[in-house]
């Protein structure tokens with residue numbers, strides 16, 4: 518199988534550079550400066566003190582599954598996720614492979630009080646400015662997508678705009694790179710981005726390489742309250758859940774049930 522990550526990354530870069538060509542950078546900078554980012558990491562930390570911190574994801578489609586959700590209104594999902602107890606919202610903004618949009622991010626950011634993550638393949642500093650201007654409070658940076666010097670450059674750009682970073686890893690080597698570069702909110706994605714297959718065992722194995730001062734985020738393939746319980750017991754603080762919620766008629770109510778179940782079983 519061809520390496521999907523490389524394909525997605527090169528498309529992402531071309532699309533970003535095309536948008537940058539016609540963008541009014543000064544206007545975007547004014548917009549970005551006019552907003553104060555809500556603390557993504559701080560809110561995960563706060564919620565994780567008393568239970569699982571869920572980052573609920575708005576995702577219409579994915580390269581592995583095609584269209585996941587026909588009727589897609591990310592702002593109303595996000596409001597329902599907030600009411601259902603989410604610690605943060607993730608919004609796919611990649612158009613080509615996930616049928617996302619920056620306009621989804623804007624709508625979600627305006628609809629909720631909790632922090633919002635721009636979920637995309639960030640490969641150029643321009644995308645960080647876009648994220649802040651559209652209302653993001655955090656961006657995703659995928660270790661597998663970059664050399665260390667690029668990660669440092671993109672992280673500096675995020676900090677310049679007051680954005681937090683969710684740093685995504687897949688294996689021990691990537692976790693060690695993330696830690697060496699000082700990332701303090703680190704996700705382990707059980708989906709291998711080269712083959713797009715999910716291996717749930719990865720999450721349990723990898724958490725032992727993440728020290729306690731790091732916010733440890735389990736990503737992908739989380740479907741049941743038992744998954745959250747098992748991963749929490751293994752050491753995760755936060756849980757990124759997309760497809761499971763998007764496939765339900767009422768995603769917000771499904772999240773509330775997942776969290777309720779968790780709470781009850783903890784008592």
Ligand SMILES: O=P(O)(O)OC[C@@H](O)[C@@H](O)c1c[nH]c2ccccc12
Nearest residue numbers: 706736737738739757758759760761
């Ligand atoms: O829908 P799931 O299996 O709950 O997974 C959510 C999230 O982890 C996944 O969407 C994701 C993880 N890393 C990414 C990077 C880009 C796009 C998407 C992703």
